[in-house]
Amino acid sequence: MDDARITALALRARDGDRAAAGEFVAVTQQQVWRLLVHLADASVAEELAQETYERALGSLRRYRGDAPARSWLLSIARRVAADHLRRRARRPVSPATLAEDDRPLGHVSGADPAESVAVRHALAALDPDRREAFVLTQLLGLRYDEAASVAGCPIGTIRSRVARARADLVAALGEHPPSAERPHRSG
Amino acid sequence: MRPVDDQHGMEWDRCDRCREAMSAALDGEAAKDAAAEQAAVDAHLAGCPDCRAWQQDAAHVTAITRRARTGLATGGPDLVARVVDHAPGPRARWRGTAARAGLAAVGVAQATIGLVSLLGAVTHAHAMTDPLMVLGAGIAHATHESAAWNLALGVAFLAGALWSRHLAGLLPALGAFIAVLAVVSGLDLVAGRVDPARVATHLLLVAGFVLGLAVVRTVPRPGPGPTPGARWWRRDERGAPDGHAPAVADRWERESDVA
Numbered sequence: 455m456d457d458a459r460i461t462a463l464a465l466r467a468r469d470g471d472r473a474a475a476g477e478f479v480a481v482t483q484q485q486v487w488r489l490l491v492h493l494a495d496a497s498v499a500e501e502l503a504q505e506t507y508e509r510a511l512g513s514l515r516r517y518r519g520d521a522p523a524r525s526w527l528l529s530i531a532r533r534v535a536a537d538h539l540r541r542r543a544r545r546p547v548s549p550a551t552l553a554e555d556d557r558p559l560g561h562v563s564g565a566d567p568a569e570s571v572a573v574r575h576a577l578a579a580l581d582p583d584r585r586e587a588f589v590l591t592q593l594l595g596l597r598y599d600e601a602a603s604v605a606g607c608p609i610g611t612i613r614s615r616v617a618r619a620r621a622d623l624v625a626a627l628g629e630h631p632p633s634a635e636r637p638h639r640s641g
Numbered sequence: 642m643r644p645v646d647d648q649h650g651m652e653w654d655r656c657d658r659c660r661e662a663m664s665a666a667l668d669g670e671a672a673k674d675a676a677a678e679q680a681a682v683d684a685h686l687a688g689c690p691d692c693r694a695w696q697q698d699a700a701h702v703t704a705i706t707r708r709a710r711t712g713l714a715t716g717g718p719d720l721v722a723r724v725v726d727h728a729p730g731p732r733a734r735w736r737g738t739a740a741r742a743g744l745a746a747v748g749v750a751q752a753t754i755g756l757v758s759l760l761g762a763v764t765h766a767h768a769m770t771d772p773l774m775v776l777g778a779g780i781a782h783a784t785h786e787s788a789a790w791n792l793a794l795g796v797a798f799l800a801g802a803l804w805s806r807h808l809a810g811l812l813p814a815l816g817a818f819i820a821v822l823a824v825v826s827g828l829d830l831v832a833g834r835v836d837p838a839r840v841a842t843h844l845l846l847v848a849g850f851v852l853g854l855a856v857v858r859t860v861p862r863p864g865p866g867p868t869p870g871a872r873w874w875r876r877d878e879r880g881a882p883d884g885h886a887p888a889v890a891d892r893w894e895r896e897s898d899v900a
Contacts (some may be wrong), residue, residue, distance in 0.1 A: 475728035501737035
């Protein structure tokens with residue numbers, strides 16, 4: 455899972471090694487999907503993850519290896535999510551959108567057993583920029599400089615957004631002590 | 642009562658900064674002068690019970706989200722089979738090599754044309770009487786000039802095939818050259834001012850341009866360097882400084898664009 459290995463896989467995939475391409479997808483897909491669950495929503499995360507890889511692998515030939523491949527990939531996922539949200543905002547009343555959003559919640563593949571319901575709700579309620587910084591650094595485990603490279607902002611902005619996201623979560627979860635909110639979903 | 646309000650404002654601001662520092666410390670992301678920052682945090686915590694409580698709550702929230710991170714190995718679809726066909730195929734490298742070889746061949750042909758017309762122009766020069774002077778150049782000189790250009794473009798193609806990293810810089814100039822040449826060649830052909838065979842040699846330039854585009858698109862350009870495709874990464878790298886940029890140099894100074 456380390457960055458050097460992921461980057462090496464991406465470079466081999468770029469030079470036409472399909473096995474390396476498959477391994478590159480295999481070792482990164484959970485993080486990509488996880489990020490998309492939080493940046494967009496769980497019902498479309500799978501579709502967006504597929505779009506992310508189609509874009510990334512399609513433009514792999516222009517990847518030069520001077521940024522870690524994981525950050526490169528996650529920044530593509532971020533753009534895919536932004537494009538999706540923009541598309542959805544443009545046609546808020548179309549029947550297709552309603553059908554998409556009407557998927558039964560029980561079938562949503564993004565119901566991650568590792569997160570308590572309370573934490574998930576608190577995360578979803580965060581300001582989008584703060585949520586992005588928080589998910590990148592806390593749930594995906596990126597360093598602040600890596601998160602800054604993915605989000606395309608200065609490192610100090612990540613630091614500040616993470617702190618504000620934390621403060622929002624403390625405020626949100628403080629009313630219901632989080633330890634008491636995890637009865638059936640410990641993981 | 643205004644001094645109290647000001648005091649309140651400053652107090653709130655100081656708490657905010659203290660909490661930002663504690664948050665970074667929880668992630669092991671201390672600033673460069675970690676000791677000074679820790680001292681400032683400790684001094685503030687000593688007199689601020691709210692921030693002491695916040696520190697505990699934040700650590701608790703962090704522990705919960707860390708537990709969520711360890712669950713990362715589960716969940717999510719397996720996309721490998723669905724997307725792997727979008728990766729460059731085994732022929733990707735071969736295609737790049739073929740494009741470079743083609744470009745080199747075009748370069749040799751173009752340089753030969755330039756050389757031949759230069760020699761032809763030189764041997765004919767003494768016989769010419771230059772009845773027409775256009776913008777200070779007689780036919781002999783105009784021919785020399787175009788021969789020099791043709792030779793130079795041949796050399797540029799060869800060099801581009803060799804050092805493909807620099808090729809992208811040639812393409813805008815070459816594209817402009819081809820566009821103008823296409824228009825004036827068309828006009829000259831219609832007016833009967835040029836031999837179709839002569840115009841046909843310009844097709845080599847078009848071939849060189851197309852092959853150059855193919856090389857730029859297929860051959861990876863390793864190493865840092867100002868190339869058109871590298872622009873957005875360079876911007877991101879500037880956005881993630883290693884501690885020398887103002888955003889981090891003064892850790893108390895927050896970004897104004899923070900939501």
